Every structure is written in structure tokens, then in C-alpha cells.
Amino acid sequence: xPTTLAKKLWDSHVVRSTPEAPDLLYVDLHLVHEVTSPxxxxxxxxxxxxxxxxxxxxxxxxxxxxxRGGVRAADELSRKQMEVLAENCRREGIPLHQIGSRxxxxxxxxxxxxxxxxxxxxxxxxxxHTSTHGAFGALAFGIGTSEVEMVLATQCxxxxxxxDLAVNVEGELxxxxxxxxxxxxxxxxxxxxxxxxxxxxxxxxxxRSLSMEGRxxxxxxxxxxxxxxxxxxxxxxxxxxxxxxxxxxKGAEWDTALDYWRSLRTDDGxxxxxxxxxxxxxxxxxxxxGTNPGQVAPVTGRVPSPHSDTDERALRYMDLKPGTALADIxxxxxxxxxxxxxxxxxxxxxxxxxxxxHVHSSVRAMVVPGSTSVKRAAEEEGLDAIFKAAGFExxxxxxxxxxxxxxxxxAPGERCASTSNRNFxxxxxxxxxTHLMSPPMAAAAAxxxxxxDVRELL
Amino acid sequence: MEAVxxxxxxxxxLDRADVDTDQxxxxxxxxxxxxxxxxxxxxxxxxxxxxxxxxxPEHKGASVLVTGENFGxxxxxxxxxxxxxxxxxxAIISPTFADIFRANAYKTGILAVTLPDRQxxxxxxxxTEDPTTEITVDLERQEVRGDGFAYRFEIDxxxxxxxxxxxxxxxxxxxxxxxxxxxEAQRPAWLPSAG
Ligand code: SF4
Numbered sequence: 058x059p060t061t062l063a064k065k066l067w068d069s070h071v072v073r074s075t076p077e078a079p080d081l082l083y084v085d086l087h088l089v090h091e092v093t094s095p096x097x098x099x100x101x102x103x104x105x106x107x108x109x110x111x112x113x114x115x116x117x118x119x120x121x122x123x124x125r126g127g128v129r130a131a132d133e134l135s136r137k138q139m140e141v142l143a144e145n146c147r148r149e150g151i152p153l154h155q156i157g158s159r160x161x162x163x164x165x166x167x168x169x170x171x172x173x174x175x176x177x178x179x180x181x182x183x184x185x186h187t188s189t190h191g192a193f194g195a196l197a198f199g200i201g202t203s204e205v206e207m208v209l210a211t212q213c214x215x216x217x218x219x220x221d222l223a224v225n226v227e228g229e230l231x232x233x234x235x236x237x238x239x240x241x242x243x244x245x246x247x248x249x250x251x252x253x254x255x256x257x258x259x260x261x262x263x264x265r266s267l268s269m270e271g272r273x274x275x276x277x278x279x280x281x282x283x284x285x286x287x288x289x290x291x292x293x294x295x296x297x298x299x300x301x302x303x304x305x306x307k308g309a310e311w312d313t314a315l316d317y318w319r320s321l322r323t324d325d326g327x328x329x330x331x332x333x334x335x336x337x338x339x340x341x342x343x344x345x346x347g348t349n350p351g352q353v354a355p356v357t358g359r360v361p362s363p364h365s366d367t368d369e370r371a372l373r374y375m376d377l378k379p380g381t382a383l384a385d386i387x388x389x390x391x392x393x394x395x396x397x398x399x400x401x402x403x404x405x406x407x408x409x410x411x412x413x414x415h416v417h418s419s420v421r422a423m424v425v426p427g428s429t430s431v432k433r434a435a436e437e438e439g440l441d442a443i444f445k446a447a448g449f450e451x452x453x454x455x456x457x458x459x460x461x462x463x464x465x466x467x468a469p470g471e472r473c474a475s476t477s478n479r480n481f482x483x484x485x486x487x488x489x490x491t492h493l494m495s496p497p498m499a500a501a502a503a504x505x506x507x508x509x510d511v512r513e514l515l
Numbered sequence: 516m517e518a519v520x521x522x523x524x525x526x527x528x529l530d531r532a533d534v535d536t537d538q539x540x541x542x543x544x545x546x547x548x549x550x551x552x553x554x555x556x557x558x559x560x561x562x563x564x565x566x567x568x569x570x571x572p573e574h575k576g577a578s579v580l581v582t583g584e585n586f587g588x589x590x591x592x593x594x595x596x597x598x599x600x601x602x603x604x605x606a607i608i609s610p611t612f613a614d615i616f617r618a619n620a621y622k623t624g625i626l627a628v629t630l631p632d633r634q635x636x637x638x639x640x641x642x643t644e645d646p647t648t649e650i651t652v653d654l655e656r657q658e659v660r661g662d663g664f665a666y667r668f669e670i671d672x673x674x675x676x677x678x679x680x681x682x683x684x685x686x687x688x689x690x691x692x693x694x695x696x697x698x699e700a701q702r703p704a705w706l707p708s709a710g
Binding site: 079172 | 530531532533535537538541542543545546547548549550560563584585588589590591592593594611613614615618619622623671672673684685688689691694695698699702703704705706707708709
């Protein structure tokens with residue numbers, strides 16, 4: 058019977074399946090960070106259990122690391138959390154990329170760049186943006202801390218089957234329109250809960266023509282419309298990205314793996330429970346105006362009239378009036394970073410807009426590379442010089458102002474053009490106001506001092 | 516985990532949709548390494564703004580949170596249900612929950628129950644008009660009942676058993692150790708190992 062990619066991935070990880078219990082799935086890679094793991098390790102220790110497969114577990118520090126000044130710049134509780142992670146990893150023999158080390162970075166940036174993220178794998182992490190890894194044709198989703206403990210102890214996870222949803226994106230992206238706009242446009246259409254209970258496969262010519270970075274941006278935001286996971290079938294773009302990465306298969310094993318990876322696609326005629334189609338050829342750059350990612354509009358548009366209590370509350374929080382042109386909204390801060398948009402390609406796209414220009418005098422702007430490796434690579438090609446010359450701050454890798462759990466936060470009332478994934482109230486700092494957009498759009502906003510259609514600067 | 520079969524008490528009506536976990540427990544409180552002590556920080560920013568519905572005297576001591584659709588969307592932080600439970604709410608009723616939140620709530624021993632919009636609306640109205648109204652969320656009989664009404668709810672059978680039995684899921688999975696080992700032995704050699 059023709060089968061979807063998601064079903065193939067699921068079925069190949071079933072250890073045990075019975076009608077009366079959820080399927081028991083085997084986890085190929087468990088990513089761990091400092092914030093959602095301490096209680097899991099503690100639970101393990103109290104029960105006298107050990108980590109079953111430390112060799113299939115990788116830890117990093119990202120959420121509360123300061124992006125300048127090193128570990129000393131962290132507050133006491135953050136430092137404690139990092140120390141506890143280091144101690145847990147030492148005790149259990151788990152490899153750790155700690156602050157200051159060569160490969161440290163945001164958990165969803167380092168997995169792919171180290172070649173740990175591969176097609177066909179089942180990947181989990183105590184973090185909702187784990188869906189990012191689906192860009193490689195992996196089944197990847199976020200879990201809670203109790204589930205982290207389960208995976209540490211057993212390398213398995215009981216899960217109920219989910220429904221299949223296809224998002225078909227067709228057409229060539231217009232100039233100035235990016236993967237971020239594809240996914241923001243999608244969420245604007247579906248709302249923020251349509252994906253609940255689904256495994257999503259992104260398909261179609263637009264997706265096929267995206268780089269791995271672009272596919273990661275799209276899959277990353279699957280959770281923002283409620284989906285459990287998002288994925289893209291692997292193809293030559295995927296294989297080229299992976300080849301020669303540190304953890305990618307080598308020699309004869311590469312060939313065997315490749316044969317298998319090529320089978321990881323949805324069979325013709327395989328049924329989906331739901332399908333959504335999007336024409337990307339007329340897509341415009343998008344920005345959010347509200348306090349969830351579904352409250353979004355093309356930058357050429359206006360702040361809409363509220364349709365619900367949620368909209369009204371959002372406008373009040375964002376201090377916006379219906380009918381205001383989005384391009385008339387002034388900003389105070391710019392954040393280029395996060396697991397959504399802080400890979401080398403994202404920084405290149407932003408640098409292209411910034412080159413030879415200067416950040417607007419009323420704006421404070423920063424670039425936070427997604428990983429220490431991204432930072433190094435960007436410096437090698439001189440991107441840091443471009444940003445610094447334009448007046449951007451150039452920081453060390455981490456989650457930074459995506460969630461403001463570290464020294465990088467918005468002050469109350471500050472308005473930020475951000476390449477991250479969540480514009481919830483207070484996400485970037487209590488009282489802070491977030492507008493989500495692509496890296497080129499954020500770069501353009503930094504230059505002009507207000508939200509602006511990046512196509513005017515091209 | 517402690518077994519839980521029913522929760523009886525007053526309701527706290529949080530009449531909002533799409534309440535995300537950043538609101539339930541803001542990130543500055545995720546730095547603790549314990550599972551407890553989050554209660555005082557529940558809805559921290561909303562409470563700080565004053566006159567937050569959950570803080571009104573008439574809703575103090577409520578044990579059932581009744582709220583709008585898509586509750587618990589956003590971050591996977593299990594600190595969200597920990598905070599809710601710490602603050603004394605042992606059941607949550609909503610038309611829909613975000614997937615990860617619901618799983619986390621069950622692991623925390625919270626009865627996260629879905630009812631149709633119309634019935635949730637009825638409960639919110641009841642709690643608002645007469646805050647002393649008590650209801651019972653009965654997991655065994657799968658119903659939410661009060662004076663003059665009983666609403667049936669559906670729940671995943673396995674989750675129900677886990678909650679009713681107060682079972683440790685890890686122990687259950689460990690019973691399948693032989694099957695796990697067999698599966699493990701057949702994994703392809705090319706799969707990455709971090710060690
Ligand atoms: S960058 Fe933001 S969304 Fe990504 S893992 Fe860090 S905090 Fe989470």
C-alpha cells in the first residue's frame with residue numbers, strides 16, 4: 058500500500074505495538090539542554106537508574122548562556138543550571154558542548170551542522186522547536202521533562218499515532234521573499250492550532266528549491282501552528298549538505314545509507330488525512346502585528362481590525378491601532394538570531410541588505426549566530442565586519458533574545474524586529490513587543506528604523 | 516506518580532483562548548533545578564498587571580481551571596503544569612489543549628479534560644455568576660458534573676489508566692527491555708553515535 062513519509066519513519070521505529078497502549082518508539086538521537094533536563098536527571102538518580110545510551114545523547118548549553126562576557130556574565134541561577142548540566146553529563150558520560158567550546162550553539166543548529174541529524178532518524182529534545190530536524194526527512198519532535206527522563210532511562214518513548222497532513226507549496230519565490238515568509242504566510246492562513254495532532258510533510262516545488270537552511274526555517278515553525286512535527290523528504294540538497302559532516306556516514310556506509318535515504322519519500326497516491334495548498338509565486342514578505350505567530354500580514358498591509366478578544370488584547374499589548382500601515386511602525390531593537398534564522402545563509406542574507414549602510418540612529422541592533430561554528434564561518438567570510446561597520450553588535454552563539462532567559466532582553470515597551478519564532482507577550486522580555494520577520498526584513502528595519510518592505514532596498 | 520481519580524472543587528474561569536506556556540510560567544522562572552516551587556510565578560506578568568481574574572478573592576482556593584481553546588500552546592516547558600499544580604489547580608477544562616502541554620499535564624497528574632465549546636462556556640458562565648459553584652471532574656466515570664448537569668468527556672485510555680493507577684510509566688516500559696534490546700541490535704551501523 059502506498060505510504061506517507063511520516064508513516065515510514067514512524068513504522069521503522071516501532072519497538073512494540075499493541076492495541077491497548079501507545080506505540081513504543083526507539084529514539085536515535087536525544088538532544089539535551091540545560092533548562093528542561095535537570096529535573097529529569099534528578100528523577101533518574103532518585104530512582105537509581107542510569108542513562109541507557111549516553112552515546113545517542115548529546116548536550117549543549119544555549120538557553121541561558123550570555124552572548125558576551127562568557128559564563129561569568131550569567132546570573133547565579135543560570136550558572137547553577139549550566140553547572141548541573143555539566144555535572145550530569147560527566148556522571149553519565151554524555152558528550153557536552155559547553156559554553157566557550159568550539160561546537161557550542163543552539164541545540165537545533167548544532168545537530169544538523171555536526172551531521173548528527175540524518176534522514177530516517179527519530180530525534181527528540183526537551184524543546185518544542187525540535188521539529189527543525191524534520192528538514193532532513195527525520196521524525197523529530199519536542200517532549201516534556203518527564204519524557205526526557207523516559208528517554209534517558211529507556212531510549213524509548215510511548216507515543217500515540219498521529220494524523221498525516223500535507224502542505225503543498227508550489228511556485229517560484231519572488232525576489233525578497235524567503236522561507237520565513239512561506240511559513241509565516243502559512244500560519245496566517247491556518248491559525249496557530251490547525252496542526253494539532255498531525256505530522257506535517259512540506260512538499261511541492263517551492264520546498265524542493267529551498268536550501269537546507271530554508272527547509273529548517275519552515276520545519277522549525279511547525280510547532281507555531283500546533284503540529285507535532287514537520288518534515289521534508291530528503292533529496293540531493295539534503296545529501297550534499299550532509300556529506301563529509303563530522304558525524305555523517307563515511308565510505309561504504311555512506312553508500313548504504315544513501316540507498317536507504319532515497320527510499321524515504323511519500324509513495325505516489327499515499328493518502329493524507331488533510332492537505333493544504335499554497336501558491337508561493339505571489340507571496341509577499343510578512344511581519345507579525347500581534348502576540349501570536351498567526352497574527353501576521355504582508356508588510357504592504359495594515360494593522361487589521363480585531364476579530365476576537367484575542368486580537369483586541371494583542372493590539373492593546375502591542376500598542377497598535379487598526380488601520381496603521383505596517384511600514385509606519387517604528388522600532389527600537391533588532392534581533393537577528395534564534396534556531397529559526399541564525400544559520401550562515403540567514404546571516405549572509407541579512408549582511409547583503411546591511412552592507413555599506415548604517416543602523417538607524419534610534420535603533421539598537423544585534424546579530425547572534427546560531428552556533429560557534431556559524432560564528433567562525435561568518436567571520437571567515439567577513440560578515441562580522443559588515444555588521445559591525447553598520448553598527449550592529451556581533452555576539453557569541455546562544456538563544457539570546459529569542460526568549461530572554463539570559464542578559465539579552467527587551468525593556469518594557471520596547472519594540473523589536475526579530476527573526477525568531479515567537480511573539481508571545483513578554484517573550485523577549487516583560488512588556489517587550491515583538492514583530493517576527495525574515496533576516497533580510499529585520500536587516501532592512503534596522504537600517505530604516507521602522508518596519509519596511511525589504512524589496513524597496515534591493 | 517500519585518493516583519488521581521477525581522477532583523472536586525470550585526472553578527477559576529480564565530476566559531481566554533490560546534494561552535501559551537510563556538504566559539503560564541515566564542522564562543525567568545525556568546532556572547530552578549527542582550520540580551516544585553513554581554506556584555507563586557504562575558501567570559506572573561498577567562498578575563503583575565493587577566485585577567487578574569485568578570487573584571480575585573471569590574476565585575481563591577479554586578481547584579479546577581476552566582479556559583479557552585488551544586490552552587498550553589508554545590514552548591514544551593513542563594514547568595507550566597508544575598506551576599499550575601503547585602498553585603492548587605488539579606484539573607483543567609478546555610475545548611482543546613496543545614499536544615505537548617496535554618502530555619505534560621498527565622505526567623504531572625493533572626486532569627486535562629476537553630469538553631465542547633458550548634459546555635466550557637457554560638462552566639465559565641457558572642463560575643463567573645456564582646463563584647461558589649462546585650463541580651467534580653470524575654476520571655473514572657469520564658464526566659464533569661455539577662448541580663443539574665453531567666458532561667461526558669473522552670480521554671486516551673492509556674493516559675486514563677496511568678492517572679487512575681498512579682503508575683510509573685518508565686517502570687512499565689522497562690518491562691519491555693528484551694524487545695528494546697532486540698530492536699537496538701538491529702539498528703543500521705551507519706546511524707550516528709555521539710560517543
Ligand atoms: S533559539 Fe529560541 S526557540 Fe530556538 S531553542 Fe533557543 S529559545 Fe528555543
